[in-house]
Amino acid sequence: MASGGARVTARVLLIDDDERLAALLREYLGAAGFEVGVAADAGSGLERLARERFDALLLDVMLPDGDGFELCRRIRSSSDVPILMLTARGEETDRVVGLELGADDYLPKPFSPRELLARLRAVLRRRQPGAAPAERAPLRFGRLEIDREARVVRVDGEERPLTSHQFALLEALAASAGRVLSRDVLMDRVRGHGVDAFDRSIDVHVSRIRAAIEDDPRRPRRILTVRGVGYLFARRQDEDA
Numbered sequence: 001m002a003s004g005g006a007r008v009t010a011r012v013l014l015i016d017d018d019e020r021l022a023a024l025l026r027e028y029l030g031a032a033g034f035e036v037g038v039a040a041d042a043g044s045g046l047e048r049l050a051r052e053r054f055d056a057l058l059l060d061v062m063l064p065d066g067d068g069f070e071l072c073r074r075i076r077s078s079s080d081v082p083i084l085m086l087t088a089r090g091e092e093t094d095r096v097v098g099l100e101l102g103a104d105d106y107l108p109k110p111f112s113p114r115e116l117l118a119r120l121r122a123v124l125r126r127r128q129p130g131a132a133p134a135e136r137a138p139l140r141f142g143r144l145e146i147d148r149e150a151r152v153v154r155v156d157g158e159e160r161p162l163t164s165h166q167f168a169l170l171e172a173l174a175a176s177a178g179r180v181l182s183r184d185v186l187m188d189r190v191r192g193h194g195v196d197a198f199d200r201s202i203d204v205h206v207s208r209i210r211a212a213i214e215d216d217p218r219r220p221r222r223i224l225t226v227r228g229v230g231y232l233f234a235r236r237q238d239e240d241a
Contacts, residue, residue: 011052015042015045016063028113049079058084068085084107087109107119141174153170153213161212173231174233
């Protein structure tokens with residue numbers, strides 16, 4: 001239960017064997033209205049996910065009975081629950097691997113509980129259709145449809161899988177079709193706060209989005225790279241558009 005009598009607004013599962021961190025997050029996130037469940041290893045985490053509903057998942061990379069990256073891959077194969085990766089290893093390679101496997105965000109330890117809360121709220125906001133109806137109308141570009149209300153992407157009527165973070169990025173690009181957006185502008189729009197302009201996670205997500213929506217990801221027609229600047233979402237993408 002959320003501590004201090006706060007109204008529960010979301011349920012979060014922490015899969016991490018660090019007992020001190022678990023106690024800290026239960027108290028801090030509980031005071032902010034989150035109910036925090038804890039699983040100390042991959043096996044018990046999967047069991048809880050199978051029998052309970054959670055709004056987001058905080059997943060440690062180094063678990064006593066397995067690799068958090070592999071667990072992320074297994075979860076993402078059957079669920080689109082938002083996943084934030086936590087790790088004491090801060091190498092860029094780890095961050096890229098986690099994002100490629102479908103994680104929505106990545107936070108190296110040690111981290112500020114306040115920053116974790118901000119990122120958690122940002123991930124959950126991207127799942128809530130809070131805009132006015134006109135602003136939620138589907139975006140269509142030739143054979144591509146971005147259904148902002150259902151948060152579904154279709155090409156030729158066929159759904160293409162994207163994580164919540166990737167959908168938010170695609171939506172941000174498409175909403176500014178014809179304009180070049182820098183990486184730091186995109187990170188700010190998606191996360192809700194500024195991020196280092198050298199952060200490569202944008203490139204990872206764009207690569208994954210292209211794999212889902214482009215006919216040939218190596219020769220993209222929808223999301224174009226503007227070298228040294230950022231990305232441009234093309235207004236006209238199909239010959240018949």
